[in-house]
Amino acid sequence: xxxxxKHAAGRLLSPLFxxxxxxxxxxxxxxxxxxxxxxxxxxGDSLGLSAGVIGLAFSLQYxxxxxxxxxxxxxxxxxxxxxxxxxxLIVTIAAVLMMSFFSSSFWLVLACLLLGIGTSPLWPCAMTxxxxxxxxxxSNGAAMGTLEIAVLxxxxxxxxxxxxxxxxxxxxxxVVFMVLTGCSILMLLVxxxxxxxxxxxxxxxRGKAADGGGAPLTLGSRLQQMANNLKSTLDFIxxxxxxxxxxxxxxxxxxxxxxxxxPVLTLYARTDLGISPNMYSALLIAxxxxxxxxxxxxxxxxxRFGPRYFLHVGFGLAGLTLFTFAGISTIPMIFLAxxxxxxxxxxxxxxxxxxxxxxxxxxxxxxVWGFFLTLQGxxxxxxxxxxxxxxxxxxxxxxxxxxxxxxxxxxxxxLLLERRPYRGKSTAPNR
Numbered sequence: 001x002x003x004x005x006k007h008a009a010g011r012l013l014s015p016l017f018x019x020x021x022x023x024x025x026x027x028x029x030x031x032x033x034x035x036x037x038x039x040x041x042x043x044g045d046s047l048g049l050s051a052g053v054i055g056l057a058f059s060l061q062y063x064x065x066x067x068x069x070x071x072x073x074x075x076x077x078x079x080x081x082x083x084x085x086x087x088x089l090i091v092t093i094a095a096v097l098m099m100s101f102f103s104s105s106f107w108l109v110l111a112c113l114l115l116g117i118g119t120s121p122l123w124p125c126a127m128t129x130x131x132x133x134x135x136x137x138x139s140n141g142a143a144m145g146t147l148e149i150a151v152l153x154x155x156x157x158x159x160x161x162x163x164x165x166x167x168x169x170x171x172x173x174x175v176v177f178m179v180l181t182g183c184s185i186l187m188l189l190v191x192x193x194x195x196x197x198x199x200x201x202x203x204x205x206r207g208k209a210a211d212g213g214g215a216p217l218t219l220g221s222r223l224q225q226m227a228n229n230l231k232s233t234l235d236f237i238x239x240x241x242x243x244x245x246x247x248x249x250x251x252x253x254x255x256x257x258x259x260x261x262x263p264v265l266t267l268y269a270r271t272d273l274g275i276s277p278n279m280y281s282a283l284l285i286a287x288x289x290x291x292x293x294x295x296x297x298x299x300x301x302x303x304r305f306g307p308r309y310f311l312h313v314g315f316g317l318a319g320l321t322l323f324t325f326a327g328i329s330t331i332p333m334i335f336l337a338x339x340x341x342x343x344x345x346x347x348x349x350x351x352x353x354x355x356x357x358x359x360x361x362x363x364x365x366x367x368v369w370g371f372f373l374t375l376q377g378x379x380x381x382x383x384x385x386x387x388x389x390x391x392x393x394x395x396x397x398x399x400x401x402x403x404x405x406x407x408x409x410x411x412x413x414x415l416l417l418e419r420r421p422y423r424g425k426s427t428a429p430n431r
Contacts, residue, residue, distance in 0.1 A: 017146075034115070065119055072120045080194070081195055082196045124369050127357075130143045145346075247359070253409060260406070268397075271396075318340075323404035327397075
């Protein structure tokens with residue numbers, strides 16, 4: 001067991017994983033800064049754009065991110081991490097520059113779409129690289145938990161630091177966008193440290209057949225070869241990815257919960273509970289801090305015992321707490337509920353990603369991860385729309401009750417998936 005722990009620690013210190021970790025942190029720092037702190041105030045207060053335009057911009061950002069994850073995973077298998085991430089991050093730099101220099105709604109909405117497209121390869125590359133390093137059997141939990149620390153750290157520190165920069169410069173957004181442009185350039189430099197092209201055996205065989213044993217391909221032939229490769233990849237998913245169909249709604253629901261909560265959490269805390277901004281920040285620090293502190297030890301336990309019971313407890317505990325959250329009004333009980341939800345997510349995050357890693361086949365990992373992450377990310381697109389409708393037409397507690405129901409549905413889904421993760425098989429895969 002000690003040797004296994006040393007090997008796992010060594011994998012986490014590999015240059016590939018460190019570079020991916022830094023990229024995840026920087027991308028989440030950038031997106032957390034823009035989507036949580038900068039753009040809502042900048043577009044609404046400074047530019048006077050309507051809430052509809054802001055909502056459209058955010059929706060297109062999520063759509064761009066999710067729609068291009070499958071192509072990004074496919075490209076990562078063929079161009080390598082370095083080429084895929086570097087090309088995408090150039091688009092990200094362009095998006096940040098557009099936000100800095102243009103003020104019309106059209107250009108800002110387009111910039112948000114480009115931001116989503118430019119960051120779309122991140123998670124297919126990160127999950128493929130992590131799976132490649134740690135392997136799918138009993139060694140993913142610590143790596144996945146460490147990645148989630150980068151996510152939470154970047155998403156949390158981004159708004160805090162950018163709020164400080166905005167306040168210290170008297171809301172001089174040119175300085176803010178200059179800092180974020182520098183962050184984007186740093187992301188590109190880190191991406192250039194990633195491994196280059198890694199040939200795919202199937203693609204190499206098809207390429208050799210297509211070029212007649214070494215003759216150069218014309219542009220038309222190359223495009224045809226890419227189309228054939230993509231079709232073969234999609235056929236591979238259809239024929240070889242024989243997972244239980246229940247996995248697909250579970251992937252959607254897992255992020256749908258976050259989509260339900262994200263647009264109304266601050267509103268509920270401020271308007272319904274009367275929590276001050278400082279107290280709200282303390283709540284976020286308490287919940288996020290518990291999640292971050294618990295991720296690595298729980299990830300190691302997931303590696304040792306498997307993800308089954310961690311997901312059972314995490315989904316069930318989060319669902320019951322979200323139900324009760326809507327009826328809580330005292331500050332101590334709110335802190336307790338937030339801490340329990342934070343601990344629940346520390347149980348869920350590494351265990352869920354490890355569970356998915358056990359279902360990913362050895363070949364075409366990037367494409368399958370992109371497919372999984374696209375389904376999972378689509379919940380973030382739909383969730384805020386449903387949440388807003390529930391808030392306006394049903395009641396302010398409706399999004400929290402609905403999110404509790406969804407969490408309990410996930411608990412039931414995972415019970416069924418554990419018993420039959422694959423179509424036509426009654427036993428769970430060896431994790």
